[in-house]
Amino acid sequence: MDIPNELPIIYTTKVLIPGYILKIRLQVANYSNLLNYLQTNCDSKSIHIGIIPESDSDKAVNIIGTVGQVLSIIRVDSVPEDFVLVTEGICRFKLDETISEKPLQINKIITIENFKNLQGNEKTIHELHAEFSKVVNDFLTYSEPSVFARDTLKILFNKTPLYQTVDFLLKTFIRLTPADAYEILRATSLNHLVRFVINWLKRETINEHKCSKSEKTGLVPVPSTLLNSIGANRSIFLKKPISQELNQIQLAIKDSGMPTSIHKMIMKEFKRLCEMNTSNPDYSVSINYISYVANLPWNKRTNETLDLEKAKNVLKSNHYGMEKVKNRILQFIAVKILNPDRRGPILCFIGPPGVGKTSIAKAIATSLNRTFKRISLGGINSYSDIKGHRRTYVGAMPGCIIQAVHQAKTNNPIILLDEIDKMYKGSSGDPAAALLEVLDPEQNNSFVDSYINLPFDVSQVMFISTANSAANIPQTLRDRMEIIYLEGYTQEEKMQIAEIYLIPKILKDHNMNELQIFICKNTIKDIIQKYTKESGVRELQRKLEVICHYIAVDIVENGDKIIKNYVITPELLLNILDSELYNVKNALVEESCNRIGVAIGMAWSPVGGKVQIIEATKLYSSKEKNRLVLTGLAGQTLKESVLIAQHWIQSFVKKNEVNIDNFCVHVHLPTGGIPKDGPSAGITIVCALISLFWKIPLRPMIAMTGEISLNGYVLPVGGVKEKILAAYNSNIRTVIIPDHNMKDLKTIPNNIREDLNIIPVKHLEEVLDIVIPGGLAILKNPSVTTMEICKL
Numbered sequence: 001m002d003i004p005n006e007l008p009i010i011y012t013t014k015v016l017i018p019g020y021i022l023k024i025r026l027q028v029a030n031y032s033n034l035l036n037y038l039q040t041n042c043d044s045k046s047i048h049i050g051i052i053p054e055s056d057s058d059k060a061v062n063i064i065g066t067v068g069q070v071l072s073i074i075r076v077d078s079v080p081e082d083f084v085l086v087t088e089g090i091c092r093f094k095l096d097e098t099i100s101e102k103p104l105q106i107n108k109i110i111t112i113e114n115f116k117n118l119q120g121n122e123k124t125i126h127e128l129h130a131e132f133s134k135v136v137n138d139f140l141t142y143s144e145p146s147v148f149a150r151d152t153l154k155i156l157f158n159k160t161p162l163y164q165t166v167d168f169l170l171k172t173f174i175r176l177t178p179a180d181a182y183e184i185l186r187a188t189s190l191n192h193l194v195r196f197v198i199n200w201l202k203r204e205t206i207n208e209h210k211c212s213k214s215e216k217t218g219l220v221p222v223p224s225t226l227l228n229s230i231g232a233n234r235s236i237f238l239k240k241p242i243s244q245e246l247n248q249i250q251l252a253i254k255d256s257g258m259p260t261s262i263h264k265m266i267m268k269e270f271k272r273l274c275e276m277n278t279s280n281p282d283y284s285v286s287i288n289y290i291s292y293v294a295n296l297p298w299n300k301r302t303n304e305t306l307d308l309e310k311a312k313n314v315l316k317s318n319h320y321g322m323e324k325v326k327n328r329i330l331q332f333i334a335v336k337i338l339n340p341d342r343r344g345p346i347l348c349f350i351g352p353p354g355v356g357k358t359s360i361a362k363a364i365a366t367s368l369n370r371t372f373k374r375i376s377l378g379g380i381n382s383y384s385d386i387k388g389h390r391r392t393y394v395g396a397m398p399g400c401i402i403q404a405v406h407q408a409k410t411n412n413p414i415i416l417l418d419e420i421d422k423m424y425k426g427s428s429g430d431p432a433a434a435l436l437e438v439l440d441p442e443q444n445n446s447f448v449d450s451y452i453n454l455p456f457d458v459s460q461v462m463f464i465s466t467a468n469s470a471a472n473i474p475q476t477l478r479d480r481m482e483i484i485y486l487e488g489y490t491q492e493e494k495m496q497i498a499e500i501y502l503i504p505k506i507l508k509d510h511n512m513n514e515l516q517i518f519i520c521k522n523t524i525k526d527i528i529q530k531y532t533k534e535s536g537v538r539e540l541q542r543k544l545e546v547i548c549h550y551i552a553v554d555i556v557e558n559g560d561k562i563i564k565n566y567v568i569t570p571e572l573l574l575n576i577l578d579s580e581l582y583n584v585k586n587a588l589v590e591e592s593c594n595r596i597g598v599a600i601g602m603a604w605s606p607v608g609g610k611v612q613i614i615e616a617t618k619l620y621s622s623k624e625k626n627r628l629v630l631t632g633l634a635g636q637t638l639k640e641s642v643l644i645a646q647h648w649i650q651s652f653v654k655k656n657e658v659n660i661d662n663f664c665v666h667v668h669l670p671t672g673g674i675p676k677d678g679p680s681a682g683i684t685i686v687c688a689l690i691s692l693f694w695k696i697p698l699r700p701m702i703a704m705t706g707e708i709s710l711n712g713y714v715l716p717v718g719g720v721k722e723k724i725l726a727a728y729n730s731n732i733r734t735v736i737i738p739d740h741n742m743k744d745l746k747t748i749p750n751n752i753r754e755d756l757n758i759i760p761v762k763h764l765e766e767v768l769d770i771v772i773p774g775g776l777a778i779l780k781n782p783s784v785t786t787m788e789i790c791k792l
C-alpha cells in the first residue's frame with residue numbers, strides 16, 4: 001500500500017495500533033480544516049492521516065503514531081455538531097519535520113518496521129518462545145477453549161512464525177487497555193511485544209477482566225488475514241467447551257421435534273449461550289429459556305382413544321346424570337371417528353358450585369385417553385397471565401396456557417379453563433382478550449406466548465371451560481364456546497349420587513369398606529336436608545367425609561380388639577355433626593304467610609336457587625309524596641323492577657280508585673347482607689305492594705318469579721329449575737312462573753313436578769287473580785272491606 005510521506009496529523013485520547021479499527025469522534029467546529037481536507041481528497045483511492053496518542057502532544061522527539069486509513073466519515077446529528085472517523089491502523093510511523101501548522105498540521109513521517117518485521121535477539125526469542133507456550137497453555141486451560149481451538153493453536157505454534165501467534169492472541173483474546181495499546185504502539189522489538197503478551201496472559205490467568213476490548217480502548221481488531229488463510233473461523237476460538245448442562249440442552253433441542261424454522265432460531269440462541277460467560281446475568285435467563293422451549297411437547301401427543309363404548313362406561317362410572325354433557329362427548333367421539341381431522345368444540349359448562357363441572361372434564365380426559373391439566377382463572381386480571389411476560393422482564397414466565405401444555409408433556413391434552421367467569425380486566429390488560437386468541441380455531445395453530453416468542457400449535461388441545469354464571473363471561477368469549485348448562489340436583493338425585501358415587505369413593509379414600517360402615521338412607525336424607533343448603537353435592541361430600549373421620553378414630557383406637565360394623569343412623573349423625581344447621585321448614589317462609597305487604601319470590605344466584613321474601617311498608621307523609629326506599633343490597637336492575645312495579649300499580653290504581661299517593665314506600669329484601677339483583681322479582685314486588693295498599697295478605701305458601709313490563713306483561717326468566725327446587729325444598733307446593741318458561745320444566749324430575757302446582761301466567765292481572773284471596777275482582781271493587789277479603 002502506498003503511504004504518502006506527508007500526512008495531516010491529529011492527536012487522540014484513544015490509541016490506534018496497526019491491525020485494529022478505531023472510531024474517533026471529533027467536533028466539526030474544531031476540526032473543520034481536517035474535514036475540508038478529507039472531503040477534498042475523498043475521490044482518491046485511500047485517504048491516510050497520522051494519529052498520535054494525545055499524551056505525546058507535548059513531546060519534542062521520538063513521537064510514534066499510526067498511519068490510519070480513513071474507512072468512512074459519519075456525520076452525527078448532535079449539538080455541537082460532531083463527526084466520526086472510522087480508521088484502520090496500517091503501520092506505525094515516527095514524526096518528522098513539520099510542514100505546516102495551520103490551517104491543518106501536516107508533517108513528514110518516517111514509517112517504521114511493522115510488528116511483523118520486528119526482530120529480537122535470537123537467544124532471548126528462543127527462551128521467550130518456550131515461556132510463551134507455557135503461559136498460553138495455562139491461559140487456555142483457564143479459559144477452557146474448545147478442543148478444536150486448542151488443536152488449531154497447536155498448529156499455529158508449530159507452523160507459523162511467532163509473530164503470527166502473538167498477533168492472533170492479541171486480536172482474539174487480549175482485552176487491551178489504553179495503556180496496553182500505547183505500550184504495543186511503542187514496542188521496538190519482537191522480544192518487547194512477546195514479553196508484553198506473556199505478562200498480560202499471566203495477569204489475565206489470575207484475574208479475568210470483565211470489560212470488553214472495545215469498551216476500554218475503542219479498538220476493534222481487523223479480521224485477521226492469517227486466520228482466513230488457514231481456513232478457520234475466528235469465532236471458533238472464542239468458544240467455551242460445552243458443559244454437561246449445555247450438552248443436555250443440546251440433546252433436548254435435538255429430541256424436541258420442533259419445526260425446522262424454530263429449530264434454527266433456537267440453535268442461534270444456543271450458540272449465543274455457548275459463547276456467553278457463565279457469570280453474565282443473561283446466561284441463566286438464556287439457559288432457562290432454551291431448556292423450556294426444548295422441553296415443550298412440539299410433536300409429542302397421546303394416542304387418543306376413540307371408543308364409544310369405553311367412553312360411555314367411563315362417564316357412567318364417574319358421574320350420575322349429566323346426560324347433556326355425556327351425550328355431547330359421545331357425539332364428539334363419533335364425529336372424530338368419522339373424520340379424525342375435524343376440530344372439536346370448545347365446551348363451556350355453566351352451573352352452580354359442586355355439580356360436577358370439573359370432575360366430568362377429568363372423566364372426559366380419561367375416556368379419551370388424553371392428559372388433563374386444570375388452569376384456575378379465578379382472580380386473573382392481566383393479559384400476561386395468559387400470554388406470558390417478555391423475556392426481558394425480571395422473573396419473566398410463560399403464560400398459563402403454555403405452562404399447562406409444558407406440564408402436560410403432550411400437545412393434545414384437555415385443558416380445563418376453570419372459573420372463566422371470575423377473570424377481570426385489571427390495569428395491565430384484559431385476560432379475556434388474550435383468551436380469545438387461544439380459543440380461536442383460526443389463530444391457535446400458531447399461538448405466540450410472549451415469553452416463548454415463537455409460534456406454538458395449540459389447535460390439538462381440547463379446551464373446556466367452566467363458570468358459575470354466563471352473565472360474567474364476556475360476549476366475545478361466549479361466542480367462541482358451546483355452552484352447556486348444568487343444573488343443581490334434586491334431593492333424590494343427591495341421594496343417588498351419595499349412595500352410588502360419593503360414599504364408595506370416600507370409603508376407598510379412607511381405606512375402609514362398605515361392610516365396615518353403613519350409612520342409612522335416612523341419615524343421607526338428613527344430611528341433605530338439615531346440614532347442607534346447596535345445589536351441588538360438595539358440602540354433602542364433606543359431611544360424609546366427616547363421618548369417616550369420626551369412625552377412623554374409633555377404628556384406630558379399638559380396631560385391634562374388636563371388629564365393629566358401624567351403622568350411621570340419624571341419631572348417631574347428631575353426635576357426629578352436632579346440631580342441625582337448617583330447618584327443613586323454612587321459618588322465614590312460614591312467618592311471611594298471612595302478613596300484609598309480604599310476598600314470596602324465587603331467586604337465582606350462581607350458587608343455586610333460593611326463596612326470597614319481599615316485604616313492603618308505607619309511612620304517611622304529606623311532604624315525601626311517592627318517595628321510595630329500597631333496602632337489602634339491591635342492585636340496579638332490581639331497583640328498576642321496583643320502579644316499574646310502582647308505576648304499573650299507579651296506572652292500575654287510576655282504574656280502581658285506591659289512594660296510593662302521599663306515602664313513603666319502603667321495600668326490603670331480607671337477608672340484607674347478601675347482594676341481590678336481576679329482573680325476575682318483578683311480579684313478586686307488585687304482589688307485595690298491592691297487598692300493602694289494598695291491605696290484603698296474599699294467599700299463603702305461593703312462590704313466584706317473573707319479570708314485568710310496564711304494561712303488566714310477565715316476561716321469561718332464567719334458572720327456573722333451581723328456583724322451583726328451592727321452593728319445593730321450602731315446602732312450597734304452588735309456584736307461579738312466566739308462561740314462556742313452561743318449556744324449562746322438562747329438566748324437573750317427574751315426581752317433583754307431579755307434587756307441585758305450577759301455574760303459568762302471561763299478565764300481572766292473572767298473577768293477582770291467583771294470589772289475592774277472592775281474585776282480581778276484589779281489587780276492582782274497593783267497597784269490599786279488608787276484613788271481608790281476609791275471610792275469603
Ligand SMILES: Nc1ncnc2c1ncn2[C@@H]1O[C@H](COP(=O)(O)OP(=O)(O)OP(=O)(O)O)[C@@H](O)[C@H]1O
Pocket residue numbers: 318319320321322351352353354355356357358359360466467468497501502536537538541
Ligand atoms: N353427577 C355427579 N355424580 C357423581 N359425583 C358428582 C356429581 N356431581 C358432582 N359430583 C362430585 O362432587 C364433587 C364436586 O364436584 P366438582 O368439583 O366437579 O364441582 P364443580 O361443579 O366443578 O364446582 P365449582 O364450580 O365449585 O368448581 C366431586 O367430588 C364430584 O365427583
